[in-house]
Amino acid sequence: MERLPARDWLSGMAWNPFRREQTDGGMAHPPAGVDAHMPAQPTPGPRPPLDAATPSEAEALDAYSTVVSTVAAKVLPSVAALAVRTSRGEGAGSGVSFTEDGFILTSAHVVAGAHHGIAEFTDGTQSVFDVVGADPLADLAVLRVREGGAPPAVLGDADSLRIGQLVIAVGNPLGLAGSVTAGVVSALGRSLPVGDGRRARMIDDVIQTDAALNPGNSGGALADSAGRVVGVNTAVAGIGLGLAVPINSTTRSIISELMSTGRVRRAWLGLAGVPVPLPPALASNLRQRRGLRLVEVVPGSPAAKAGLYIGDIIVSAGGKPVQGVQDIQRLMLGSAIGSRLPLTVLRRGAFVDVIAVPAALT
Numbered sequence: 001m002e003r004l005p006a007r008d009w010l011s012g013m014a015w016n017p018f019r020r021e022q023t024d025g026g027m028a029h030p031p032a033g034v035d036a037h038m039p040a041q042p043t044p045g046p047r048p049p050l051d052a053a054t055p056s057e058a059e060a061l062d063a064y065s066t067v068v069s070t071v072a073a074k075v076l077p078s079v080a081a082l083a084v085r086t087s088r089g090e091g092a093g094s095g096v097s098f099t100e101d102g103f104i105l106t107s108a109h110v111v112a113g114a115h116h117g118i119a120e121f122t123d124g125t126q127s128v129f130d131v132v133g134a135d136p137l138a139d140l141a142v143l144r145v146r147e148g149g150a151p152p153a154v155l156g157d158a159d160s161l162r163i164g165q166l167v168i169a170v171g172n173p174l175g176l177a178g179s180v181t182a183g184v185v186s187a188l189g190r191s192l193p194v195g196d197g198r199r200a201r202m203i204d205d206v207i208q209t210d211a212a213l214n215p216g217n218s219g220g221a222l223a224d225s226a227g228r229v230v231g232v233n234t235a236v237a238g239i240g241l242g243l244a245v246p247i248n249s250t251t252r253s254i255i256s257e258l259m260s261t262g263r264v265r266r267a268w269l270g271l272a273g274v275p276v277p278l279p280p281a282l283a284s285n286l287r288q289r290r291g292l293r294l295v296e297v298v299p300g301s302p303a304a305k306a307g308l309y310i311g312d313i314i315v316s317a318g319g320k321p322v323q324g325v326q327d328i329q330r331l332m333l334g335s336a337i338g339s340r341l342p343l344t345v346l347r348r349g350a351f352v353d354v355i356a357v358p359a360a361l362t
Contacts, residue, residue, distance in 0.1 A: 064166075067225050071168045072180045074227035076122050078153035079220055081172040082110060082129075082143075084117035094171035094220030095119060095143060096229055102127075102149040103259060106219030107234050107245070108134040108141040119143070121150045122178045133262035135254055138203060139194050139234050139245055141219075142258040153221060156228030158207060158246030161185050169211040169233055169242070171220025183211030191326060192235065192243055204326045205246050207231045213242030253333055265334035267358035269341075270301020275324045276313060282346070290323040291315045291346060306343065306356035313346040332358060 078097045082104075083090065093110030097103070104119060111117065111131050120126045127145040134141035161167075165185045173179050187208040194203055207222065213233055222231035222244040231244030245251060257264045273292040283289050291313040297303050308314075314322045318331055318341055331341070336358045343354050 067166065068168055068180070068182045071223050071225065071227045072170065075153055075168070075170045075221055075223050075229070076178055076180070077151050079170050079172075079178070080104060080119040080121050080150065081177045082106060082117055082119055082219065084111055084114035086113035088113060092172070092216055093218045094216065094233070096153050096219070096221045096232070097121075097150040098152050098155055098229070100149075100152055102145040102147075103132070104129060104143040104145065105232060105255065106141050106143060107232060108136045108139045109234075110219045111141050111143065112136070117143075119145055120177070123150075125150075133258035133264075135258060135264040137194055137266070138251065138254050138264070139192070140232065140251060140254055140258070142255060153223075153229045154227065155247050155252070156224055156226070156230040158205065158230040158248050161188060161207065161224070161230060161246075163188060166225050167207075167209050167211055167230070168223045168225075169209070169213060169217060169220060169244075170223065171213075171217040171233060173212075173214035173216040176216070179217075181212040183209050186210050186241065190243065192245075203245055204250070204330055205248065206234075207244040207246055209242050209244065211242060217242070250330055250333070253335075257334060265337060266361040267332040267334070267336035268301070268361040269303045269328065269332070269356055269358055270298035271303040271308060271328075272296040273314065273325055273328075278313075278315070278346075286315060286321070288315070288321045288323055292322050292324060292328065302356050302359050306354045308343070308345065308354060308356070309347070311347070312352075314343055315346055315351075316344040317341060332361070 080095045080097065082093045082095050091110065093106060095104040095106035098105050111134060114131060116128060116130050118126055119129045125148055127148045129143040129145045132142045132144050163185050167183060167185055169181045171179060185207060188205065190206040190208050192203040192206045209222065217233045220233045221229045222233055224230050229247060231246050233242060233244045235243045254264050271294055273294045275290045276293040277289060278286065278291050294308060294310050294312045297308055297310055316322055317328060322328060337360045338357060341356045341358060343356055345352050345354065
């Protein structure tokens with residue numbers, strides 16, 4: 001067995017058969033058994049500290065900071081701190097200016113029971129606002145300042161969001177005006193139960209984010225990386241989890257109704273159901289996994305008049321797939337009242353088509 005050179009042990013370096021040894025003749029020869037034409041391996045240099053950021057990491061951090069600060073500068077002037085006083089006491093929250101003529105969007109629970117209040121913007125200006133309308137079943141409210149105002153924020157479309165996408169929350173948590181937090185979209189398609197004391201429904205497609213939300217953030221803006229408001233912060237679901245009502249075609253219709261009439265009319269069919277799996281062959285044919293089995297049909301309701309029965313499984317409504325009660329709810333806006341709504345149901349293994357005419361929910 002060949003003995004290792006003593007200096008390798010003393011230097012603490014592992015013996016490398018490819019490292020050239022110097023002979024008395026000044027010529028470098030490889031150790032015995034090593035191809036003389038094989039190139040020598042370079043000795044590795046010192047490693048950088050573990051906490052040293054590579055250029056790409058530094059660039060990514062700089063880009064992240066740039067996006068957040070740019071969005072903050074764009075959205076902050078449009079966000080107001082709201083203060084209200086009701087018979088139950090004082091309340092506070094946030095709101096977002098979204099028109100040139102002083103309309104502000106906020107959460108319905110922020111102004112519940114109030115008719116007016118004070119809005120203060122980040123530049124220090126204050127104005128009295130009036131509550132134009134509120135919809136507790138969507139947790140949205142529209143206010144209007146009596147004078148002054150702020151530059152409007154741009155409303156985006158939450159339907160374009162993706163899980164993992166950067167979002168920035170702007171509001172007034174714990175009375176700290178003009179606060180900005182950043183995070184990502186943690187989940188999409190969540191449902192949030194809400195009610196107005198007499199009725200209850202689910203807000204669909206709620207945005208879940210890990211951007212820090214605290215009391216006072218409600219009604220504030222959730223913006224994307226382009227500075228477009230894609231959600232209205234509404235609730236703290238737990239440590240590190242916040243929820244926001246999405247800005248999409250449904251909520252835009254609600255906002256429009258609140259601005260024009262001060263209230264939101266909703267349609268009613270008079271049924272209750274639970275999602276159930278469809279038979280595999282049928283699910284493959286329809287390209288949907290579930291339908292809505294009816295567990296209640298209110299006597300004399302539009303659903304009863306249309307000929308729907310307990311046990312029917314609704315698979316489509318208005319030409320769109322139905323896999324849960326939310327798919328029916330999102331069709332029950334004011335425009336559906338008095339309109340013909342085609343429904344396809346599965347009854348005793350056969351498809352049955354019916355026409356229902358939703359009535360106004362009172």
